[in-house]
Amino acid sequence: MSVIDGSAPAAGTLAGDTPHGIGTSVPSTDALAKTQGTYPYAADLWAEGLLWAAVLRSPHPHARILRIDTADAAAMPGVRAVVTHEDVPGDAMHGRRVADRPVFAHDIVRHHGEPIAAVAADHPDTARLAAAAILVEYEVLEPVTDPEKAFAAEPLHPDGNLIRHIPLRFGDPEAVGEVIVEGLYRVGRQDPAPIGAEAGLAVPRPDGGVELYVASTDPHADRDIAAACFGLEADHVKVVVTGVPGAMGDREDSGVQLPLGLLALKTGCPVKFVATREESFLGHAHRHPTLLRYRHHADAEGRLVKVEAQILLDAGAYADASSDALAAAVAFAAGPYVVPHVFVEGWAVRTNNPPSGHVRGEGALQVCTAYEGQMDKLAAKLGLEPAEIRMRNVLSTGDLLPTGQTVTCPAPVGELLKAVRDADLPPLPDGDDESQWLLPGGTSGAGEPGAVRRGVGYALGMVHVLGAEGTDEVSTATVRVHDGRATVICAAVETGQGFTTLARQIVQEVLGVEDVRVLAPDTDQPPAGPSARGRHTWVSGGAVERAAKMVRTQVLQPLAAKFGMSVELLSIADGKITSYDGVLSTTVAETLDGKELWATAQCRPHPTDRLDDTGQGDAFVGLAFCAIRAVVDVDIELGAVRVVELAVAQDVGRILNPRQLAARIEAGVTQGLGLALMEDLRAPRGVVKRPSLTGYALPTALDAPDVRIVKLVEERDVVAPFGAKAVSAVPVVTSPAAIASAVRAATGRPVSRLPIRPQAAIVKPQA
Amino acid sequence: MSTYAQQTAENVTLPSSLDEAVAALAAMPSAVPVAGGTDLMASVNAGLLRPAALVGLGRIAEIRGWQYADGAALLGAGLTHARMGRPDFAALIPALAAAARSAGPPQIRNAGTLGGNIVSAAPTGDSLPVLAALEASVVLAGPEADREIPVSHLLTGMDPLRPGELLAFVRIPLLHAPQTFLKATGRTGPGRAVASVALVVDPARRQVRCAVGAVAQVPLRPLEAEQWVAGLIDWDGERTLAPEACTAFGEYVAAACIPDQPGVELPPAAVQLRRTVAALSRRALGRALA
Structure with a gap:
């Protein structure tokens, strides 16, 4: 259901149909086994x-x-x-x-x-x-189940109820804008709901x-x-x-x-x-239910002056990753916008609710819902188009985050927003033939065209890439070449994010060897760290590339010495080694002559700081951005919402595997849609209600919208291996806010709570 | 060493006729009959139910189709939702076909049966309001003699299944008039009904019959609202109604199904449900008389 009308994928370097190397849609080796049900879980x-x-x-x-x-x-x-x-x-x-x-x-x-x-x-x-x-x-x-009451409650744990407090101070506390809007937002408890328990x-x-x-x-x-x-x-x-069988975080x-x-x-x-x-x-960790209170100040032209926010994360009974989630929430509280003055109080507190932890986009998702709600309110108050007010405030490279960190990576936020704003809107269904309509409420026929309103909404999201605040993000990989075949040993776990495919592509690209195996990870191998926040594309991919390059040098060095030319003048493709002038031509197998070559390398990005006691510090290695335009149909009598289309423009650094990238974006926006419309694990008084896949609704093919990838901005991040950014988390972060924005546009109601319940999308008839 | 392989496989009987099935149940009274198994097997897998034995009904050909009998359709209890959703069946009983099509994802519809929907009698069972509105009756095959009772007697527990009895057929009058089934789930994909409304027009008896599902343990019939609206219709003429009448009907049905509590204000959830039922009933009537 996806359409990519961004740049065409780079052609494979190899003749023939088999995709090969970086930038091509090399298929996953697991795909067939998973489809046929023979993949062992x-x-x-x-x-x-x-x-x-x-x-x-x-x-x-x-x-x-x-x-x-x-x-x-x-x-x-x-x-x-x-x-x-x-x-x-x-x-x-x-x-x-x-x-x-x-x-x-x-x-x-x-x-x-x-x-x-x-x-x-x-x-x-x-x-x-x-x-x-x-x-x-x-x-x-x-039980203590209201996070607001956790501060004053008896300690639930010897460590106390306050897991972390970050007071972020940036700019002048006395600054005041000409226009002020306030809002209270709530985000529910999303379960990662891995299909395999x-x-x-x-x-x-x-x-x-x-x-x-x-x-x-x-x-x-x-x-x-x-x-x-x-x-x-x-x-x-x-x-x-x-x-x-599915992983959305740890x-x-x-x-x-x-x-x-x-x-x-x-x-x-x-x-x-x-x-x-x-x-x-x-048993497993959920997304932090969050309460957010915001006040945005802007001038008469709609430029942001000050953002004040209070963010309260419900961590559940144990700390887990709440500290990281809070850091992201506080740092990205104003979103990918330039704001001169930002004041945020963020808390993660202990309650007797189900445990919260790392679910992709943690922290960044909850604040995206809130700051985008505020942008819609400002637009309404100033009489500006929602896309226009966002465009007047977008962040770009060289701007400061509220943490005092300068954005040094590519930040094409304006370009992304322009791409989704200018994309064609999906056509309205043909009014004459009602059978063509898939109305809100689905195939049960309850929808009535006369009660359906269409709305268009926008959201801009950002996440950090890799662990933040001084985490040592290191990975180690080994590449072995023997007998015309390469083997990669790396403890980076393939969770479905496509790491093994990427590792094969990297080795194919660097060594020109077609047959690349990636061994299953275990702890006898050197550590590669968790599969989260796009880490493995960056650090493990980087380690594989370095190891492969070391092997390449080992292969070519003797040849180069023999022919009196430098290694750079030799190239490997399709198992053949050729010199720049075509004089030398031999095969990898012949050069190796039965020898086995091994190399092990590490990749460790530059270090980061912990946020200090005013929320300041260079805490992030990299950032990734996304713009989404949502088009929804709302049955304003029943409150049923159908997302018709999500148009996505994303900052990806570099496309490593176009098909896999599209799949990650489609999966991400759909997970976000689940949170926006249906996913909420209810736990009144701390007791989880209906913990089953019947009671906890997940989006199905009928709920999933057309996902249209209108633009993939390939501006390489120079510090990242291959220049590529993490792609999975940012669509999850952005799509719920875009859907909420579109439901606001359709109904005129102040949608401030996710998931959007039907009663929040009903427009009462004028009495 | 593991005993996992020793599932109760020998305690499953697969009769090929109704008589055999009744005999199998009589021979082993603790056995549980299973048709599509979409509810039962989920409970077994979750460890909530450990039947001593199972009588599988899937091989009984005579209850997997339908036949005509005296202006009525005699539907086999083993008809799957997928089969009921097909166009030929929809031409016969449109509301039941619509309900069948809205029930769950395709995997469930391929296995789940009409009889199973009635016997498990979940408040959200999609076929149940349709059967109530159509005033269907059920044929129960038992060790002594078959008997036929209104479906509502079975659903309300007024006349429950007796030991050894099997639900064999469902008799539905063929009305040859518009009928609708509308269901609100709050989402686009398959989901359980928040509320559902089945509405049938019966020109022979000059009646409009309506049943509301999922708001109570059993489908509710707003009889007064039905009579009121039947009185407004010009049965010999155009059989149309003004939009205001449809709106009033919706409010009438909703107030009947979610009644006011004397002295207590309705909780917001009930107000919301009432609004949903009103919108569904209004739309259902509007479409039936369009």
Whole structure:
């Protein structure tokens, strides 16, 4: 359903039809297996004599555990082991950024679904029954579920309820604009809802160690957490990454991996776990529900003078990635606009709500919804077109972010906005033939053309690329060439983002070798870091390129020396080595003469700073931007919204694989659409309601709009390998705000809450 | 060592006729009949239900089609939603076809059956308001004798399925007049109904019959509103209504289905639901009399 009318993809360097190298649509090697259902995911793992695990989870969001009695469960026939907090030999607390989360809750339960105990049995049903038979006596406590009340509430955790506070001060606090608009915005709890639920297999090793076969997106970090919890040296724990069935951020649920390993170590048998859909919803991290209060000041021409904001992130019970999300929210609070004076108070607080963590575009998405809502309000107040007021304020290279950081990377925000503004609008359906209409409300026929209003809205979004605030973003890769074939060893996890395809393209480009294999990652390889924020395109892709270039030099050096020319005058393509003048022509295989060449390289971008106590600092390595124009149809009586088209213009640096890039953008805007219109995991009083794919609606093909990629701006980022930027997160960030803007235009209602509920899009008849 | 392979495979019977199915149920009273399995198997997979045995109804050819009997259609309980959604069926009972087409994604429609929709009796079951508006009846095959009861008696639990009984057929009068089914889900893709309205015109009995689904445990019939609007229609003439009458009908239906609580203000969610029902009923009537 996508149309690319941007620049044509670069032609392959190779004759024939097979795409080859950077800039071409090299197909993914997994695609066929995934389509045919033969691709092995974690839930498909099997080992001889395996046991099945089940986890007992808390039914209460906040309670004191008075007693845990596992005797009945342990005595059940078929049960092989029961583990609780008493059976954790190593560190009882863990966490991705801050070790504040217990492996098993023992004195206090802090969220619905927190693991309390785990069972291994010879049948999955036995394991579940045994887990249910564990007797836990609770003293139910009043849950803190309103993040605004978390400040004054009794501490839910020894670390306190305030996880982080960033007061950003930029410019003159006394500055006042001629026009002032205020708004209160809320963003709901989006679940990453990976189509494959969490699963894994733990296999004990004869040396007392354990191997975890899990769909990890950051195997080395998961290994370190697991080793600390098991009380083992890191080299006694190996994490092997299995097929990842969807990842929208950190696909870590330590609540699964740690009990699995403990049970395998205790029983000496392989142990398998497959989460039910309900457990999956309860266990993994969600997008931060956020409350945002904004005041925008502008002059009479619509130029922004000052932005004041208060941003409150609901982190759930544990810190996880909330600190990073808050930094992004505060830094991008004003969006990709030039604002001379910015004052933001940002807080991430602890509550008894479901846990929040890294879901792509965290922080940046929530503020995009709010600042774009404010831009619409300013436009209405000043009588300007929504696109026009945005155009008067766009950020460009050389401008300052409110964090004091100068934007040094390409920032073609105005060009992106112009591209979506000037793109043709989708035609109205032919009024005579109602069967052509796909009306809001879908195929059930409830829609009535007379009640449908069309609206057009705009949003500009930005995200940072790579980890921020001093994170050491390093990756290591090894390239081996032997017998006409290249092998890439890199622990960067293929989550569907296309890293293995990219690695193959890079090696094809540099070494001219067609047959490139990428080995499956595990923790015996050097670390490559998490699959998030476009890291692997940058750091792992960069490491692969460097290693490939080192191998290339090793291949060419002897030849160059022999013929008395420099390496630069030789080129490799299609397995052949030729000199610039065509005199020399030989093949890679002949040159290698059966030798095996290896090279390992690292890529480490320039360091960044932590935001200081006024929110200032060069915290980001790179930025990526996106402009989206949404066209929606709204049934103003029923409040049903259908997104007709999303026109996307994106700053990509350089197109590495056109087809894969289009797929990432389509997937991203659709995920954003889910948040805009339907996805919200409800947890009244901290108890998750309807944790199933029936209760939690995800966009389907009928909900997905036509995604039109009108422009891909290829302005290379000179500090990035290949000049390419991360592409997956920024469409997710921008599309909800664009859809909200379009619903505002269609209904005249002040849509300020995501997802947009039908009652927010109903226009009451004039009485 | 794992016992996972020993699923209850031997406890599944697959009869090829209704009589065999009834006999199989009689032989094993704890067995659960399963047709499309779209509700039942989801519960089994979630571990909520562990039937001792299953009687699969998928191979009973006689309940997978339909036949005509005395101005009515006798629909097999095993008709799938996909089959009911096809044009030939839509020419026969348009509202039921529309309801079938709106029920879930294609995978569910290919498996889910009419009988299953009635027996599971979910408040959001899409065929149920249509059957209520059509005043359909159901034929139950049992160990003693078959019996036929109005569908509403089954749905309300007034006359529930007896042990050993199977839902075999659904009898629907053929009206040869406009009928509509409208469903609000709040989204464009397949979803459960927030509210749905089935409306049929019955020129022979000079009636308009309407049923509202998903707002209560069973489909609701706003009888007074039906009678009022039937009285406005010129049955021998054009059979059209002014837009104001359609609007008033919508309000009437909505107020009947979501009644005022004496002394209490309606919560916002109920006001919103009432508005939705009013819009759906108005549109349904407008289209039926267009």
